[in-house]
Amino acid sequence: MSQESIALRAAGISKNFGPVHALRGVEVELRSGEVTALMGENGAGKSTLLKILNGDYRPDGGSLEIDGRPVEFSDPSDARRAGLRVIAQEPEIIAAVSVAENIFVGDLGGVGFNRRALIERTRTELRRWGFDRALRADALGSDLSPAQRQLVEIMRAVVSRPRIICFDEPTSSLGDEEVALLFSLIRQLQDDGVAVAYVSHRMAEIFQLADRITVLRDGAFVGTKRVSETDHDDLVRMMVGRDLEKFFHRDRAALGETVLELIGVGNEHVTDVDLTVRAGEVVGVAGLVGAGRSELMKTIAGDYPATAGRIVVSGEVRSIRQPSDSIRAGIGFAPEERKAEALLLQRSVRDNAALVVLKSLARWIFVRGRAERALAQEYIQRLRIRTPSSEQLVGNLSGGNQQKVVLARWLATKPRLLLLDEPTRGIDVGAKSEIYAIIDELAHQGVAVIVVSSELPEILGVSDRIYVMSDGRISGELDRKDATEERILALAMNDISA
Template sequence: MTSSSGAGVRGVGKRFGEVRALSDVTLDFPAGQVTALMGENGAGKSTLLKILTGDHQPTEGTVLLDGSELALQSPARARAAGIRIIPQEPEIIPHVSVAENVYAGALPRKAGRRLDRAELRRRIQADLERLGFSRVLDPDLLGSELTPAQRQLVEILRALTGEAKVIAFDEPTSSLSEHEVDALFALIRRLREQGVAVIYVSHRMKEIFQLADRIAVLRDGALAGVLDAAQASEGDLVRLMVGRDLSDMFVRQNVSTDRVVLDVRELTTDKVSDITLQVRAGEVVGLAGLIGAGRSELALALAGDLPVHSGTVTLDGKKLRSGRPGEVIRAGLGLAPEERKAQALFLQRSIRDNIALVVLERLRRSRFVKRAAEKELAQEYVRRLRVRTPSIEHEVRKLSGGNQQKVVLARWLARRPKVLILDEPTRGIDVGAKAEIYQIIADLAKEGVALLVISSELPEVLGLADRVVVMQNGRITGELDRSEATEERILSLAMADDLSEENRSAA
């Protein structure tokens, strides 16, 4: 590999009218290395990728491939040159098979121009074996039958047909299982060994440090710095991305009271057993545990979405009945679920529609919704939560992950809940948006809302919570006050059964 192999940009800038999206960015993507591209939403990552793949033309500057300047007037030109991008939102043809989706535009044909199905099957089977996806993807499935994870894998396969010199992955693991993530990471490492220049965009720090050789950070459209991944820390990245330390992002103040708002006694469902916990007004209780511990299932049961076999849930003195989410909402409990796109948002509808959803009865006059009041309500919470959008009529699907999460929170704030359960409230959003979500949580606690926050990020749990409740295998294994909670103590409680079993085996 020579110093000129791979891709890069020199002095690249991009304007959209009066808005400058990129400013004088000079950056290399060396062959045989994984370069992570990080930055807040709006930092310029997507614009830079679109310039590399021919979707946008730079206002100034040049794109290089193997040391030579490229004029990429279209995505087809970029693809022909060997530059590929795997987008965050896959584009799948619903009525044709996986194999036909992968080779769309380059399907093998017989002499009569009919599809050569035997050759198509040979190609797809060979590619599935070569890339390690043969056990997770059926080539005969229709596009309409694919799960979100399978759709992502089809997009990856499509990008890897033909000779690729540069491949950009844009948040590729957002819908993948642990097994599929392992297969993807093994593939990326093989691509690196084969001399491909890999660009990896993700908000997930753990993934970045697992995969990347170097980390480039964009801030406000400019290159903030490039770090050696082996030498960098999470703190270094956060400082480059937002200009301040991670610890500065948490707003901690003791505003909890003695008034118990949520009182759960010996709650048992199909997924959790004998759960007893309390949350007080103004208190933030962190719910920690490993994947599969039962935290999300507990949240759904409290919200009335999963049946309860025994035990009681009392909200501000009123016992709630199992399986009645409408009654739970009216009593004052809201849930912002982990899968906001699938479980919380109407992606094709406007911000206004999404915010007003749970307060329509308050906005009705007779049988009609007062549109002026609905509009005023949506505008109030868009301002209050600083949702970045051109208009409240903007479709939610077009917002960034952080702004989508703010719309979910705005909905519940408009409902004025007594208890709010937040399940992985910052998953998939950038560091700057996280800081804003943390401020919203602090403001809600100050207003007397009882908050139950589920998070798999231990620094987040420690930074936000007044108390930490830890679960494993559907049960609570311990509780820690803020003053005694550490990552080590939380993990010890999260693995309590495994550790005691290990001790028994050792004995």
């Protein structure tokens, strides 16, 4: 089969939800043996398009063809029978059964299936795709890490030998090793002539993997380009309709008092950590996955109490044994897993924004609704949260706007220190720029900020100083003017010769 053969063509695809035009005349071609990246800001229509390809939605207009033949999908089973699989960003795992049963769910042959044979079959598949060191066929779903859960979801798709496979932000929960395994798998799929669609906000991944890039904006098709014919700035212009002349909004603010000082802080997650951050300073924390960055943030926030050393906040030694202690110390914490750990997805923007300051909004035991609505509206306007109203369910917002709601909650407490763990994870380039602007504004207002990020350009762009972690320890400290990606990586890998 030719590399140029079109496995899937979506022509003039439109989808409306009431008065909202989610897709308008979208054109996409997926070619056998190629990776086509689908790019666009949150709300551009990528997820809606994938749901149409998966049979979750039926388009209101346009047509789908596979190998030149018209197809219509009533549900996901139709798509699977046609050889098309979509790998969701948030995998569905059955906790009480094995990895093998999770991978082959729906293909177990009834209650009398041979479990031993299934385990061996799974081990064979794991070896074939290079996942055998990352997953055990007999491990329980309940014991899997977020990264392993995502790998199970990927395996579930590839064992069915699809002709067309679509990945939706597949690396959002993966570490560097798992990302390398995924890229190797995708290249195997290409060698087998599979057509691949790849959705990601991470530009580096796109330029490493993709052959072509199709850009959507506001539900409409903007264009398709070969990777060799475009660059980062060109893609940003296509996605947001403007130049991001100053993508990282960071001008060093005047520094004030030392807001946080860690002296030999340790517990089962981190060891002998010394760290300072001053008012008006943005401090970055870098390191490889598993280095202890998130664990350090949770230690400061009281989720993982320190068992050694001292935590000093504005000159006062504080005992931070639980999150309420850190809140009283003037510390706000936006965790990496905002949906699981920070947001009440089935509650409104108003409820989420006011959650930590309800006591201050109450008269006697009753929360004053007017005051709560006023607070929510203040931060909707200040942070430019795109929502129909403060009563909108947070679960219905885009990732960037969800993150702004988390920030609103902590800004309402007037924090001395704000901890941001992967604040732009899963967020499009336009929303990232807005988050960076908020961080810069907070620093100029005298707030101390610590940012954890896996994206080195982001750490370099927003930070005044950078601490690098390795194996739960601080392995080095760099000033903004001295920091480079190479120096950060050398410290992250404890490569003292670099």
